Amino acid sequence: MMMVWESFVFHILTVIITVSLGVYTYFQWAFKYWEKKGIPYVTPNFPFGTIKLFSYPPLPFGEMCKQYYNEYKAKGYKHVGLYVFSRPLYLVLDVEYIRNILSKDFDHFVDRGIYYNEKDDALSGNLFTIEGTKWKNLRAKITPTFTSGKMKMMFQILVESGSHMKDAIDIMRSKDSAINIKDTLSRFTMNTIGSYAFGHETSSTTMTFCLFELTQHLDIQENVRQEINEVLKRHNGEITYDALTEMKYMGQVINETLRKYPPSACLNRKCVKDYKLPDTNIEISSGTAIAIPVLAVHHDPEYFTDPEKFDPDRFSEENKSLIKPYTYLPFGEGPRICIGLRFGLLQTKMGLAVLLKNYRFTLNEKTKLPLKMDPFSTFVSNTEEDIWLNVEKIKQNEY
Numbered sequence: 001m002m003m004v005w006e007s008f009v010f011h012i013l014t015v016i017i018t019v020s021l022g023v024y025t026y027f028q029w030a031f032k033y034w035e036k037k038g039i040p041y042v043t044p045n046f047p048f049g050t051i052k053l054f055s056y057p058p059l060p061f062g063e064m065c066k067q068y069y070n071e072y073k074a075k076g077y078k079h080v081g082l083y084v085f086s087r088p089l090y091l092v093l094d095v096e097y098i099r100n101i102l103s104k105d106f107d108h109f110v111d112r113g114i115y116y117n118e119k120d121d122a123l124s125g126n127l128f129t130i131e132g133t134k135w136k137n138l139r140a141k142i143t144p145t146f147t148s149g150k151m152k153m154m155f156q157i158l159v160e161s162g163s164h165m166k167d168a169i170d171i172m173r174s175k176d177s178a179i180n181i182k183d184t185l186s187r188f189t190m191n192t193i194g195s196y197a198f199g200h201e202t203s204s205t206t207m208t209f210c211l212f213e214l215t216q217h218l219d220i221q222e223n224v225r226q227e228i229n230e231v232l233k234r235h236n237g238e239i240t241y242d243a244l245t246e247m248k249y250m251g252q253v254i255n256e257t258l259r260k261y262p263p264s265a266c267l268n269r270k271c272v273k274d275y276k277l278p279d280t281n282i283e284i285s286s287g288t289a290i291a292i293p294v295l296a297v298h299h300d301p302e303y304f305t306d307p308e309k310f311d312p313d314r315f316s317e318e319n320k321s322l323i324k325p326y327t328y329l330p331f332g333e334g335p336r337i338c339i340g341l342r343f344g345l346l347q348t349k350m351g352l353a354v355l356l357k358n359y360r361f362t363l364n365e366k367t368k369l370p371l372k373m374d375p376f377s378t379f380v381s382n383t384e385e386d387i388w389l390n391v392e393k394i395k396q397n398e399y
């Protein structure tokens with residue numbers, strides 16, 4: 001009996017050791033990929049490659065791209081090879097290369113390369129992940145939703161949910177002057193979006209980050225509020241579609257929020273046709289995953305002076321032409337630019353107009369600073385902890 005047991009254990013151990021060795025050898029072979037291509041690369045470690053999601057503390061994917069971007073751009077490189085486990089990931093550093101991939105040579109880079117399974121999981125087969133021809137067909141079907149006429153109809157829904165949000169905040173405020181803003185806003189956007197089947201946390205996170213910055217810059221908060229009141233005076237106090245369009249400074253504030261906190265910290269593409277990099281002998285092979293480090297570019301002092309500073313004047317009429325093309329990519333760029341964008345921006349403006357017209361915001365001490373991004377939020381950058389704001393009601397005769 002003992003003999004049988006020992007031989008069983010021996011066999012199991014042999015299998016485990018052989019499989020481990022096999023996997024390890026495979027990784028060592030896979031980890032030669034970028035070296036063979038002649039592309040500079042970050043030295044990978046078994047088994048995670050170059051990702052730092054499982055280190056302590058875990059580093060969000062976009063922040064990791066930013067770290068490698070800064071390190072390898074400083075060395076004068078235009079690109080760098082990474083590994084997600086054993087899988088090669090091409091990280092673009094050069095703005096000209098970014099332009100080529102997103103626009104000029106777009107036909108080589110159609111797909112996003114994010115997992116989706118339409119049959120088993122209808123929700124994951126949305127516009128964001130769907131690939132190739134399917135994507136083109138679906139987009140053709142959906143685009144009419146976003147014509148100006150439809151937009152004005154959908155606007156009515158925004159107006160109603162804006163007023164519900166205000167009522168909800170008034171009730172919350174009567175219990176406690178501090179509110180969990182992330183939570184409140186995600187309910188506002190959910191209400192609106194619910195009836196329209198899209199999908200996107202983008203508006204609520206943008207509003208959240210925007211209000212957070214406005215508590216750090218009370219002068220800017222006051223300027224936005226003044227603009228809202230001035231514009232609304234011209235529109236009989238009603239938040240109409242045209243009124244929101246006239247709120248230019250608010251537009252700058254939203255743009256600056258999207259620069260500092262881009263909803264997608266990293267854009268994903270997949271090479272679908274072998275691609276020779278211009279003026280080199282290097283070829284990116286079909287099937288290669290591509291990462292465009294939006295967060296890193298938005299925080300690069302070469303393109304945005306004093307990048308950590310929240311400064312809406314970067315987007316003023318006078319200054320916005322100074323922004324180098326393809327360095328501001330809050331929604332991607334080129335043929336695949338996010339089509340829900342116009343609606344999302346409108347929703348964000350509506351939310352901010354209702355909030356800033358009615359309330360003054362300051363940061364509550366329950367908010368943990370500095371804000372930390374959640375390393376495991378997959379699509380939209382989000383904070384790990386809640387953001388608490390003190391809400392003070394504005395008497396409507398103050399203005």
Ligand SMILES: *[C@@H]1O[C@H](CO)[C@@H](O)[C@H](O)[C@H]1NC(C)=O
Nearest residue numbers: 312313314315316317318319
């Ligand atoms: C344009 O940018 C400069 C430098 O950042 C700034 O001093 C100036 O106020 C900005 N202009 C406007 C109209 O915002």
Ligand SMILES: *[C@@H]1O[C@H](CO)[C@@H](O)[C@H](O)[C@H]1NC(C)=O
Nearest residue numbers: 248251252255315316320328
């Ligand atoms: C904000 O960014 C969008 C998209 O890049 C652009 O179309 C718009 O003109 C910008 N608004 C301002 C005020 O700069």
